[in-house]
Amino acid sequence: MRALIMSDSHGWEKELAAVIERHRGEVDALFHCGDSELAEESPVLDNVYTVRGNCDFGSGFPEEINEEVNGVNFYIAHGHLLNVKMTAMNLVYKAQESGADIVCFGHTHVPIAFEEKGIIIVNPGSMRLPRQVKVGTYVLVEKTGTEIDVAYYSIAGVKLDDLSKTFSVK
Numbered sequence: 091m092r093a094l095i096m097s098d099s100h101g102w103e104k105e106l107a108a109v110i111e112r113h114r115g116e117v118d119a120l121f122h123c124g125d126s127e128l129a130e131e132s133p134v135l136d137n138v139y140t141v142r143g144n145c146d147f148g149s150g151f152p153e154e155i156n157e158e159v160n161g162v163n164f165y166i167a168h169g170h171l172l173n174v175k176m177t178a179m180n181l182v183y184k185a186q187e188s189g190a191d192i193v194c195f196g197h198t199h200v201p202i203a204f205e206e207k208g209i210i211i212v213n214p215g216s217m218r219l220p221r222q223v224k225v226g227t228y229v230l231v232e233k234t235g236t237e238i239d240v241a242y243y244s245i246a247g248v249k250l251d252d253l254s255k256t257f258s259v260k
Contacts, residue, residue: 091160092116095229097123097168097196098216100145105217105245107134109228112247117230119159123196123214124151124168143168143196156188162233165190169197169213178204178211185209191259192231192238201227203240203255210238210257217245227253236260 094117099106106128110120124143128135130150142151155166165181165188172180174197185193192210200222201215215227226245231238242253 091118091162092230092232093119093121093159093162093164095121095123095194095212095214095231096217097194097214097228098125098143098199098219099127100125100216100218101127102218103128103132103134105226109217109245109247110134110138113230119157119164121155121157121164121166121194123166123194124170125196139166141166141168144170154184156190162192163188163190165193167193167195169195174198174213178206181211182206182209185211201229201242201253203229203242203253203257205257208259210240210259212240215242223250223253225250233259 094113120138122140124141125145139155140151142149157164165185181193194212199216203212214229217226220226227242230241238257240255242250
């Protein structure tokens with residue numbers, strides 16, 4: 091299973107489209123964790139599971155998504171309604187409620203990946219307005235056997251080894 095995870099592209103269409111097209115043929119699912127600032131019917135977001143962020147005013151995007159991808163359960167939310175700037179526990183609770191293996195969120199613009207209570211939690215960072223890193227980022231998540239690899243990339247497609255992590259799972 092392989093998935094592309096993006097967030098906080100804040101109105102970028104050309105750049106978002108370039109990242110999606112770079113990886114579309116090599117992933118099983120595409121997720122956008124909100125603040126795309128694009129309309130739900132935007133062709134850039136065709137076949138991209140997208141949630142509503144706090145800057146997606148008037149959008150028809152859902153607040154959260156639960157999606158199974160080749161045996162891996164994802165919970166996707168922007169995070170602004172889950173107080174993610176203060177705690178990750180609400181994400182963990184939502185994951186437990188929904189049976190998620192991987193939780194993806196945005197809002198903070200800070201790329202981070204960690205494990206909590208057996209759940210992998212991923213913020214791909216912001217594509218357009220990064221915080222705590224110098225470049226916009228996105229993630230490719232891949233599960234093979236008993237490992238989940240969370241690989242961070244710059245918008246230009248360069249792997250960022252210092253941010254990337256591998257987790258052992260059951």
